[in-house]
Amino acid sequence: MAASRIVAHPPPYPHRQSPPSDAPPSLNLTLNPKRYRNLGIRASLRGHEEKNKNDLADKPHSVELRATSTPDDVVSRDLLSLPRPLSSTQLSASVSDSSRLRVAYQGVRGAYSESAAQKAYPNCEAVPCEQFDTAFDAVERWLVDRAVLPIENSLGGSIHRNYDLLLRHSLHIVGEVNFAVRHCLMANHGVKREDLKRVLSHPQALAQCENTLTKFGLVREAVDDTAGAAKHVAYHKLQDAGAVASSAAAKIYGLNILDQDIQDDSDNVTRFLMLAREPMIPGTDRRFKTSIVFSLEEGPGILFKALAVFALRQINLTKIESRPLRNQPLRADDSNNSKYFDYLFYVDFEASMAEQSAQNALRHLKEFATFLRVLGSYPVDTSLT
Ligand SMILES: O=C(O)C(=O)C[C@]1(C(=O)O)C=C[C@@H](O)C=C1
16 A cells, blocks of 8 residues: 555644654644544545555545544553544545555544444454544445444433434445443542542443533533543643543553542443445344434324334334424424424334345335335344443
C-alpha cells in the first residue's frame, strides 16, 4: 500500500510539534478541549494512492485528525498505535493490509461497543468510528466488512438513533450479541471520590448508573462514548471530574478505578446488532430471530390486527418499538380534520424467514401494511458475557 500523508493542523499547544509537510506518515493531533461532543478521533488521509473499493478513491482526501482528549503519556504510548478511526466526512483511507474481518463500531478504544465487536467477531480488527452513521457508511462503502452497533439496553431502553439509521441505510442484520455492561467510576490517580463534583460519560451509561451517581451527588455531563469520557478526564488531568466507563478504558487511559459495578442493576445488558451488506441465508438449524419494520394503514384495531398475524401462528414477539415517520409525521383524520402522529413499527419475532409460518405471517401483514421491510433473519444470541 502506498504511503499516506497526513495534512498537519497547527497544534494549539506549543509543546506539540507538527511534522514537516513532507514528513512520512505520522499523526498530528488537533486538540479541542472544549468540544465534549467530539471526543472521537477523526483521521483522514491525502494522497492515498491505493485504489479503494469505493469511488472516493480517485478523489484527493483531505486529512484531518482530531483528538480532543489524551494525556501525554497516552499519546505516546497508546494513541499512535490506535486503529485509524473513521469520520463521516472521510471514510476512504482505511484499507487494511490485514486479512482479518474489519468491524466498525462507534466510539474510541475501550468503548463497550469495541468489546461487543470482539465478542461478535473474535479476532476481528475493530475499527473505531466517530458516529453511528459513520459505521453504517463504512460498511456501505466497503471500507469495513461489518458494523456492530447497540440497539437496546436492559436499563436504558432503546437506542433510537440506530433504529432510525437501520431504515435510512440498506444494511442487513446478520446477528445479535448481548453484552454485560459493567460500569466503573474512574478518575486520575490521586483523586478521591470526595474530590469529584462531576462525572462524564455516554448518556446511556449515565442513565444506567442513575441511582449511584445521585447517591454520590455528582453532576452528569454527556459525551459521545464512555471511553471518550475516560480519555478526556485523563488528557486534561481533571481533578474534579471522573468518568463512567469500562475497566478496559481505565487501563488504556491510565485512570484509577474508584468504584466497580456502579450500574443500578447488576444485570445490565446491552444488545448489539451485527450489520452487513449482504443478508445471511436464514436456517432452521438453530433458534433464529427476524427483525422487520412496517407502517400501517389507519383504522381502529389495525395494530392489533398486525400483531395478530404472529399470534395466530404461535410466533413469539421479542421486541416492538415505534418511531415517528419522519417525512410525513402527521396524518390528517378525515372525520374531524385533526392530525395525529404516523408511526413506523419495528418488530423482532422469534422465527427464521426459512420457516413457512414466518413467510405466511409476513404475507398476511402485507395485506394491510403500507410499507414492510425485512431487516434481517439471524441466529439468537443466548449467551451472556
Ligand atoms: O459508550 C460506549 O462505550 C458504547 O459502546 C455505547 C453504549 C450505548 O450506546 O449504549 C453501549 C453500551 C452501554 O450501554 C453504554 C453505551
